[in-house]
Amino acid sequence: MTPAPLKVWLRGVVDYAGLFPPASLSMSAAVAEYAEHRAGGFAWMLGRFIVPAARLDEFESAASGVMPTQAQLSWALSALLGSDMEEDIERAEAFNERHRDARDGAIMVDTVELKANTAREIARASELLDRRFDTYMELPVADDPAMLIAAIAGTRAKAKIRTGGVTREAFPPAAQVVRFIARCLEHRVTFKATAGLHHPWCDTYPLTYAVDAPTGPMFGFLNVLIATAALRAGWPVADATRTLEERDRAAFVVSADGAHWRGRHLDAAALIAARESLATFGSCSFRDPVSGLQESAFL
DSSP states (O other): OOOOOHHHTTTTTTEETSTTTTTOOOOHHHHHHHHHHHHTTTTEEEEEEEGGGGHHHHHHHHHTTTOOOOOGGEEEEEEEOOOOHHHHHHHHHHHHHHSGGGGGEEEEEEEEEEOOOOOOHHHHHHHHHHSSSEEEEEEOOOOOHHHHHHHTSSSEEEEEEEESSSSSGGSSOHHHHHHHHHHHTTOOEEEEESSSSSSOOEEESSSSSSSOOEEEOOOOOOHHHHHHHHHHHHHHHHHHHHHHHOOGGEEEEEEEEEETTTTTEEHHHHHGGGGTTTEEEEEEEEHHHHHHHHHTTOO
């Protein structure tokens, strides 16, 4: 049985990014996977389908035979905006207009994601989007992102951090991830994390799905949850960083009353409240998060 606070946090939390590395599926294969998961027993964990705005027409064609036609079964998409933001916004709005009637496919772009490296870029994107979509802005974190997160706090947008990739160098140090989370909490900015979060627990894993793939340390999405909850609860940054880096799964106990880690306790309310900060995470696989939770006896 899934512990109640964990089930609340996991609901709709996995944004499916099968088009992107290391899965790198074709559009038709990614859409088929998403449709299969939507019809499966763990659909309650599944969030949005991630697609570049420039490929929305391609998505529409690939999904024509499987997209739902009932509003209660609708799919939500998150469109990645490229360098021509205005054109991509128009693409997303035109896509939504074509699907305004559920009989034409109950599917909608309700979220967009983009990269922002400066406060000026954040302001411009916010002005262009003007409440049209839920918005996540991916920020660089090698340097302290405090000013960028403060700029996002002055908009209706949310923040985004890239937590990995297909090379060891793509994974930021735990201290940078924790600093990003702490800044978001300071400014009450909701965030999402993406890349390298296929597994519940931090450990060394293959970085791609190739038979001879190199291995490297990867963060676990449950470690990110617990680190976020710990910071919200006022734990020292050093302790939150240790929970993010913790590889000993036996050091954690997650149950109906919350999470225990090396003699410290986060109650159920703290885990549930962490969802207000960590809204979602992106993964190119939905099977890996599910199988990892099953192996941990959470599903």
